[in-house]
Amino acid sequence: MxxxxxxxxxxxxxxxxxxxxxxxxxxxxxxxxxxxxxxxxxxxxxxxxxxxxxxxxxxxxxxxxxxxxxxxxxxxxxxxxxxxxxxxxxxxxxxxxxxxxxxxxxxxxxxxxxxxxxxxxxxxxxxxxxxxxxxxxxxxxxxxxxxxxxxxxxxxxxxxxxxxxxxxxxxxxxxxxxxxxxxxxxxxxxxxxxxxxxxxxxxxxxxxxxxxxxxxxxxxxxxxxxxxxxxxxxxxxxxxxxxxxxxxxxxxxxxxxxxxxxxxxxxxxxxxxxxxxxxxxxxxxxxxxxxxxxxxxxxxxxxxxxxxxxxxxxxxxxxxxxxxxxxxxxxxxxxxxxxxxxxxxxxxxxxSLSHEGFAPLLPSLVGREFALIDLGVLSAHFEAGNWQQAGIDQRLLDEAAAVHGLAASRYGQYRLSRTEPDSAAEPDTCPLHVELRVPHGTAVAAPIAGVVQQPFAGVLQLDGEQLSVRLWGVNCSLLGGTELVKGQALGSVNGPLLVQLCRGRSFEAPLFCSPSRALAWQALCPSPAALLGLACDAEPELDSQTLLARRDASFARTQKHYYADPPRIERGWRNHLIDMQGRSYLDMLNNVAVLGHGHPRMAAVASRQWSLLNTNSRFNYAAVAEFSERLLKLSPDGMDRVFLVNSGSEANDLAIRLAWAYSGGRDMLSVLEAYHGWTVGADAVSTSIADNPQALSSRPAWVHPVIAPNTYRGEFRGAQSTADYVRSVEHNLAKIAEQNRQLAGFICEPVYGNAGGISLPPGYLQQVYALVRARGGVCIADEVQVGYGRMGDFFWGFEQQGVVPDIITMAKGMGNGQPLGAVITRREIAEALEAEGYFFSSAGGSPVSCQIGMAVLDVMEEEKLWENAQIVGGHFKQRLEALIDIHPLVGAVHGSGFYLGVELIRDRQTLEPATEETTALCERLRELGIFMQPTGDYLNVLKIKPPMVTSRRSVDFFVDMLSKVLAEGL
Incomplete structure (x- = not known):
């Protein structure tokens, strides 16, 4: 050259x-x-x-x-x-x-x-x-x-x-x-x-x-x-x-x-x-x-x-x-x-490597049976977060050895103990070694011919022509550089024995690697199962893509899943969800699990009641009365009747039927951009085009949508817009009156949950409730998403507006994931339905559901979760609001407590929604270990509704990652 x-x-x-x-x-x-x-x-x-x-x-x-x-x-x-x-x-x-x-x-x-x-x-x-x-x-x-x-x-x-x-x-x-x-x-x-x-x-x-x-x-x-x-x-x-x-x-x-x-x-x-x-x-x-x-x-x-x-x-x-x-x-x-x-x-x-086979590493234990300990994500040894205890894997191996004499871990089994909550980085969960418990003093022999080395303190390495065997927990008196033939004495076990097999000696291999690097590292550090004479390889797991294909082949696709390529989630703990490789994802969207995932009280209460009885509410048992009484204590004065159902959709559907029965009319006012459920009645009053693109063109004649009182991007802006939005209600009421039709009622989320937790204009519900009641209608507060203490500063969303509805609907967090919903109202409204026959919900108010519902209330009180929503939620909103001055894409932060919405826009004057950017942001957050999804009619609002156990550390991690992604450019 x-x-x-x-x-x-x-x-x-x-x-x-x-x-x-x-x-x-x-x-x-x-x-x-x-x-x-x-x-x-x-x-x-x-x-x-x-x-x-x-x-x-x-x-x-x-x-x-x-x-x-x-x-x-x-x-x-x-x-x-x-x-x-x-x-x-x-x-x-x-x-x-x-x-x-x-x-x-x-x-x-x-x-x-x-x-x-x-x-x-x-x-x-x-x-x-x-x-x-x-x-x-x-x-x-x-x-x-x-x-x-x-x-x-x-x-x-x-x-x-x-x-x-x-x-x-x-x-x-x-x-x-x-x-x-x-x-x-x-x-x-x-x-x-x-x-x-x-x-x-x-x-x-x-x-x-x-x-x-x-x-x-x-x-x-x-x-x-x-x-x-x-x-x-x-x-x-x-x-x-x-x-x-x-x-x-x-x-x-x-x-x-x-x-x-x-x-x-x-x-x-x-x-x-x-x-x-x-x-x-x-x-x-x-x-x-x-x-x-x-x-x-x-x-x-x-x-x-x-x-x-x-x-x-x-x-x-x-x-x-x-x-x-x-x-x-x-x-x-x-x-x-x-x-x-x-x-x-x-x-x-x-x-491929060519070798003549291995001599026994532990000659005296040939043929002996080892207890193989499950340390994976689904292991029954793990519960209530105990995998976070230092040394838990080693303790489980020690306990198994004390019972069985010999114990071993599995090569390549992703370890739950190594998951890392609130971390953007993949954890090193895949073991590239096998850990054994054998009696101290057990003889160790050279499985291959090679040269003895001690590259690091506590590590013994035997280098062959193509393979290296690395051992921890072996006492060896041989000098470095000593040549051994296969089967020659190498030393004796003096502690937990770790065995790793590597292709060659020119690189340093870790004991654990991240899931994304597992295939490569396993190619370099293959399983030592053959060397040990032990079937200790991890059982192959069903990968997420195969599982997704099975789901799509049998489960109705209308029932959508998050993300195009979702991870397989099989475990949760508090405000985190864990995939099969042991990666922990911060759950920022699961308002069903108010107590968090895997709560031991829920498991204990459900198990106890299932062992006793689970039936329907037509039988006489204490739990249904006790739970109903507790719900009424949380409700405004005058509320004295409870219906227990399975879901928010069922609760809202029942609330509409109650309004019909009590008023004698059929016409309902609902609010644009709102979502109330999937039953025929609840869907009829739902107008969110994000949930149903045909929502505005498919409303039945008895539903009258009023202008969405969105003070940020609605037809009228700011806190002074109350009268303008009330006029839309007056206009619809006038149309109903002109047709000589009886108004049945008005249904509205007291805080605009589906749009990201936007507060209604001051005094809006006071004026609208008065107008509706004057026409003989009833006022329904849909608290399914925003109620039960989630907003932090108040237990029910309607308290922010200083009103008392006629009917309260609730679900989601009531059961921490157990199908459980409620309709709370006054006696005269509840009994109006009797003219149409009795009401019955097969699983609504079952003993298991009632016991779980009461346990949720107990834990919320004992763990001060309402207070947590106030304090940590307040810190959360402050940190999110600080992003407005840093990132032009952040237009506004809505809501309070643990129901927040971050609205993303392309222009602060026109408020052009940043829909595609919001989708991309949610995908990128998933890569960084956070589950988040968009909401609103333009799908440009981050709908932040995490479990109420969410910590300040998790909040800071979320906001830091959100800021990072916004800085990367979307």
């Missing part, structure tokens, strides 16, 4: 051409005039040109570059336009027909070109790129390589600093540009390791023409109407060359790493997408990660050099921060791990 040429090209500063000079060139040679905007580049000079004839890019490079290289770029653009679907710019010819102008400007020999400008934006500055975009980069890279596979040009044979074939030599030359000795050593070591991994395969790597710069700088995107990123085109063919095909993907993946938030596995969707479109050879898959590491080293060295010779180039200075982040992520894990991750991601495996 002509190293001198390579070094020369790597050290050139960008041309010095002012904007005025550039405009003069445009006028003279292209007949164009307009305005310029500098575009970033490391060694070239690029301007965006806005003219009356359109928008272009003026590209100016040094005359040192061979003209044939630029001709190759232009030929490639034409080739791609004819042979692919990849959008690329068109070359604009000069007045004389030239595509490349070779000029002298102030003594600088330059090459000047003009190309079409592709509208859109590069994604360099976005902190986070969604998985769909990462995959999109991989597909694009594959499509480009497929199209260029048949492209030939003499200008492709060039010496370029970015060509991976020259990386080792370039790195060696540029290392001195790093002044910090520690950093310099890190770069040198990483580059050397990468080179050693590459050497065995470089002669087998396919060679072709490649772009070699498909990065977040050179790919242009635009958002569509759904706020999804769509590819617009590829620019900057300055690195076009004929070299190893896999280099193209390595460059793309390296560029993605500065968006990865420290996780190198972030690039795997790009690898999968590339391989699906343009299959990679085994040698290419093996070479990919070493090439990424080498690329990272070249980036930081070249960046440091460019800043030193061209300190005024802000583009280079900004890129250097990204380049060091790319290097940090690329060197944060062993090369072997990423090679395994890449192979497993595309459905391939590491080469």
């Amino acid at each position: 002509p190293l001198a040429t390579l070094i020369h090209r790597a050290s050139l500063p960008s041309p010095q051409v002012s904007a005025a000079q550039a405009l003069a060139l445009l006028q003279r040679h292209y007949g164009l005039s307009g305005t310029l905007r500098a575009l970033g580049s490391q060694q070239d000079l690029n301007y965006r040109v806005d003219t009356e004839r359109g928008r272009f890019v003026l590209k100016i490079c040094r005359g040192d570059y061979a003209k044939i290289e630029l001709q190759a770029q232009h030929a490639a653009l034409k080739h791609l336009a004819e042979h692919s679907q990849v959008p690329v710019p068109r070359v604009i010819t000069a007045n004389g027909g030239e595509e490349i102008l070779s000029l002298d400007v102030d003594g600088q020999p330059l090459h000047v070109r003009l190309l079409d400008y592709i509208e859109g934006q590069p994604l360099t500055q976005l902190a986070h790129l969604p998985g769909s975009v990462v995959s999109g980069f991989g597909r694009l890279c594959a499509d480009m390589d497929l199209a260029l596979a048949t492209f030939e040009h003499a200008g492709l044979e060039r010496t370029l600093q970015w060509d991976a074939r020259h990386a080792h030599a370039l790195i060696a030359h540029l290392l001195p540009v790093i002044a910090d000795e520690r950093q310099r050593a890190l770069v040198a070591e990483a580059a050397e390791h990468a080179e050693q991994r590459l050497l065995p395969v470089i002669d087998k790597l396919p060679v072709q023409a490649i772009h070699m710069d498909i990065t977040d700088d050179n790919v242009v995107w635009q958002r569509d109407a759904q706020r999804q990123w769509q590819l617009q085109g590829v620019i900057d063919f300055g690195d076009l060359i004929r070299t190893w095909r896999i280099t193209d993907l390595s460059v793309t993946c390296a560029a993605l790493l500065h968006h990865a938030e420290g996780d190198p596995f972030y690039i795997l969707p790009a690898v999968q997408a590339y391989h699906a479109s343009n299959p990679l050879q085994p040698e290419e898959l093996q070479a990919l990660w070493p090439l990424i590491v080498a690329r990272a080293a070249v980036l930081v060295l070249s960046g440091e050099q460019q800043v030193s010779i061209d300190p005024g180039n802000q583009y280079s200075r900004d890129n250097l921060r990204h380049e060091w982040e790319i290097f940090r992520v690329a060197t944060s894990v062993p090369l072997e791990l990423m090679e395994a991750a890449i192979l497993t991601a595309v459905g391939q495996s590491l080469p």
Whole structure:
């Protein structure tokens, strides 16, 4: 390789051409005039040109570059336009027909070109790129390589600093540009390791023409109407060359790493997408990660050099921060791990190992039976959060050994004890080892022939030709470096015995890894079951996608699930839900579980009552009377009758029937944008188009919707809008009267729950209730979502308005998930229904439901959950309101306590709803360990209604992550 040429090209500063000079060139040679905007580049000079004839890019490079290289770029653009679907710019010819102008400007020999400008934006500055975009980069890279596979040009044979074939030599030359000795050593070591991994395969790597710069700088995107990123085109063919095909993907993946938030596995969707479109050879898959590491080293060295010779180039200075982040992520894990991750991601495996079998590790225990202890997410050993106790797994193993003599854990069984609540990071829940309990002094023998090492305190390692056995809890007097034959004495057990098997000795393996890294780590650290002679592998779990397919095949799809790709949730504790890999998700939307998930009192009460009796309320038992009495004590004076039902829908349906029976009429007033349930009656008065897109056109004639009293984005704004909204009620009442129809009643959430907890205008219900009662109607307060202390400052939502309804409906939190609802009213209203026959709900008011309902009230009082809603909920709202001044997308924060709504808007004047951004935000929050969903007619409000046990720590975690996602850009 002509190293001198390579070094020369790597050290050139960008041309010095002012904007005025550039405009003069445009006028003279292209007949164009307009305005310029500098575009970033490391060694070239690029301007965006806005003219009356359109928008272009003026590209100016040094005359040192061979003209044939630029001709190759232009030929490639034409080739791609004819042979692919990849959008690329068109070359604009000069007045004389030239595509490349070779000029002298102030003594600088330059090459000047003009190309079409592709509208859109590069994604360099976005902190986070969604998985769909990462995959999109991989597909694009594959499509480009497929199209260029048949492209030939003499200008492709060039010496370029970015060509991976020259990386080792370039790195060696540029290392001195790093002044910090520690950093310099890190770069040198990483580059050397990468080179050693590459050497065995470089002669087998396919060679072709490649772009070699498909990065977040050179790919242009635009958002569509759904706020999804769509590819617009590829620019900057300055690195076009004929070299190893896999280099193209390595460059793309390296560029993605500065968006990865420290996780190198972030690039795997790009690898999968590339391989699906343009299959990679085994040698290419093996070479990919070493090439990424080498690329990272070249980036930081070249960046440091460019800043030193061209300190005024802000583009280079900004890129250097990204380049060091790319290097940090690329060197944060062993090369072997990423090679395994890449192979497993595309459905391939590491080469098989050949060995003659294992000698018994514990010869004296051959044939003895071990108790295999379930430490997984569904283990019966775990209840009421006891898995959070330090050392719980070890204690369970000790207890089992005390009973059975021998005990062992399972390899690869995700451990519940290692879940991490209120954490955005995946926990390390997958064990890459087996832990055993055997008698102290039990002899340990070498299962393979190898050399004894003690790399760390307490760790004994036996290195064979292909495998290493790592042991904890073994007393060994052998010196490091001692060679053993298979079956030779190694030592004796002196504590808990941990056994790990690894492919090779060149990397340090953890005892636990995160679920997303499990396949790769398990390829490197396979199960030691064969070594132990013990069937200790975890039972395969049904994955979430298979389960979802079964659900869709049998469960009516109208019953929707959260998220397109939901995790499988089988356990909960307090305000967290836990998937089968032991990841804990903060539950910010489950207003059913007011006490939180897995509450021991609920389990005990339900179990006790089920063991005694569960029947229907037509039998005489104490619980139904006791629970009804307690509900009346929580209700306003004058309320003296309770109906117990199964759900909020049933409660609201019954409330409408009571209104009909008491008033003698059928006509009901309801409020627009409201949701009351799914039964025929409750659905009739529901007007939320988010829940039912046909809601406004399918109301029966007896339902009269009034204008939604939404003081934030409604027809009338602000606290002074009460009279305006009341006029809508008066107008509907007048229409009913004109038709000589009897009003039955008015149903309304006292706090606008379905819109995110918006308070009604001051005095609204006082005036509306008076108008309705004057017409002989009854007033129904739908407290299903907002009542029962959730709002913090008051127990019932209607208390905020200073009114007392005629009927209260309640459900959801009453049973903490047990089907339980209630209608509370006055005797004369309740008994009006008797004229139509008696009322009966098969499971409403059952002994189990009543006992659970009373237990909920007990726990709420004992654990001061209403007070928690006031204090922690108040802190919650303050923190959310602070986001308004930080993030333009946050328009308002509604509600109080643990019923809050964050309304997202695109414009603070027009209040244009940020619907698609809200959807994207909820998806991103899930990635960070938070469950959240949108609400409101425009689905632009975060409906925050967590269990009432939610802590200040969880609140802070949620707001921090919400702020993070908003800062990333949606």
